[in-house]
Amino acid sequence: MPFVGSPIECTNLRKTYDGKVEAVRGLSLSIEAGECFGLLGPNGAGKTTTIEILEGLLAPTSGEVRVFGQTWNDNPRQLREWIGISLQETRLSEKLTVRETIELFASFYSEPRPADEVLQELELTEKADAWVGKLSGGQKQRLAVATALVGNPRILFLDEPTTGLDPQSRRQLWDIVRAFQKKGGTVLLTTHYMDEAERLCDRLAIVDHGQIIAEGSPNELIDRLGGHHVVEFQVNGSGKDADGNGEAGLDRWRSLPSVESVRREDATICVSVREPHLTIPALLDAVTKQGHQLEHLSTRQASLEDVFVQLTGRHLRED
């Protein structure tokens, strides 16, 4: 029977391209009905490979995929009726209008939604008769999602839906995803924007080198850091002399009250803290006592970026 299993489940997926590039190495996931699940990871982490295997577009080298309890060999056409997909890069026909494109995609499904309804939902009504080639990046991306939604899917797969979009277009897309979720849909998306993962996803998996290195709700993941706040500061000379350098130097800061962990990035020292109002006065005292001067001090909420950096020692995005 369809729909008894969780919408998406995979165990121990592996994908090796051309016998040498190991894009995915033993990845397992289980996504619940109605949740928005995110795959967060840097370029080349294997997000697209994973999502395309789940979408039945790419055969895994090994491992099993089930969508609503069925494998892609069981009844692919039926599964395709139930899912909507937006690929990382698709250039739709430029010489068709927005409406024609949506109607074309609608024609493939046995029970599609009315094109007008989808146009309205994605705020494309104004552009309905414009050629696809003349749309802005954000509009194109919304159209791509429209072609995924027009089949009235139960699961929406979005591969980097907001990459390269301006903040307003990104927020617009987030609203669309939330609206779909509100109607009971399940969403799997990939992103390398941590703020997107944080705001949009109920749960997420951080993927690096084809493996999941952490999984949970954004809050859980940040909780694992210890502190919810990050205090960043520089003291004069901290880049060169032994003061801030090396483990010994960092230990000095670790002993401050309420501090969970310390790391340094270039000249900046980043301290994860539970309660900044306890840490900061002590920090100022310590700096003065050592005869140094504070050159910069700021505090912010801990983010998934901090989680990623802690787990891998690298930043999610190099730019």
Added chain:
Amino acid sequence: MKNAETNARSDPAADLPADDRPADRAQPAAQEAGNVADGVVGNDVRKGRRNGRWSGYRHLLWARVLELKREPEVVFWVFIFPLLLAAGLGIAFRSKPAEVPSVVIVDNAGAQKTLGMLQGASDRSSGDKKSSVRATILERDAALKAFHFGKYDLAIEANQDGSYTFYYDPARPESVLSRAEIDAALQAAAGRKDAVATSSQSSSEPGSRYIDFLIPGLLGMNLMNSGMWGVGFALVEMRQRKLLKRFVATPMRRSDFLLALTSSRLVLMVIEVGLLLGFGVLVFHMRVQGSILSVILLGSLGAVAFGGVGLLTACRAQKIESVSGLINLVMMPMWIFSGVFFSYQRFPAIAHPFIKALPLTALNDALRATILEGASLGSQSGRLLVLAIWGGVSFVLALRWFRWT
């Protein structure tokens, strides 16, 4: 914050095997669709569905036609270019009113006399006001040089002893012809009497001119070009833009897609045939002997066959650059051998069986027989078979090797 709810939701059942899951955990939306009978391919069970079996095909076909219509290059290359080609070649090779031999006489003592004899012959030539010989006198070197460069069909030198020497080029038909005509003219002028009386009637009917030969050939070539490019190139372009992948991510039937792409050629074919034949009839007063229906049927078979070949050519290529090369490679032998611009009878007879096995040869031959001679389709089953085999085998192989991503 919604993260709080989320934490509560990350639930312990997640790790159960799918079958042990309580069914009520599925979505409401999912539940409602859950009464879909398992394993039913197709759609007959779902209620309230609107799309029929062929809805995808119809939309794909229509989208393709719209795209082609909106592509100015397509309109030019498929529709305008063949007309220009027909017009240009039709004018360049129009049947000229009676080829007038053009001769050069080497300037010497006998030159003027020779000229007089030839012009005398012209004056005698019955009815025609126009001179039937065009003759010029030039210095010996200049005369021979001009002849060698093809400016004159024949060079004549009057010898001292009253005889004549003809310089002619046996490889040039008009040169050979001129030699015979000039010889006859000189002999007549010198007083030779015809042994028997002859009379001739001129006939230059539409149907036997170069343009009549050319237009069906252009039609065949055009069907090949647009089939190969329209299907092959379009397909690789869609593959390169990941559009094919996007399509197969939907429940679209793959066969519908390929069928739509190939049959979009039929729509264009009707326009191509109509334009070229209409042009031939209106501008060059060409006569179409066979029935239009036969021509359309032939065109359809040709369009679909080349659609199949185009599909095969493009079944794996990832880049439009590589498929462009392939398409040209496949078409090249047919441009040369299949008798588009001149008859392939000029190639050695031993090559004819191979040439006739090419799809464009079969199409051109069949189109010419139908258009120019009014041959029935039934009488050309061999040619139709060649086309059908090329199309069918290509299509099957293409499906086998096809790469969607």
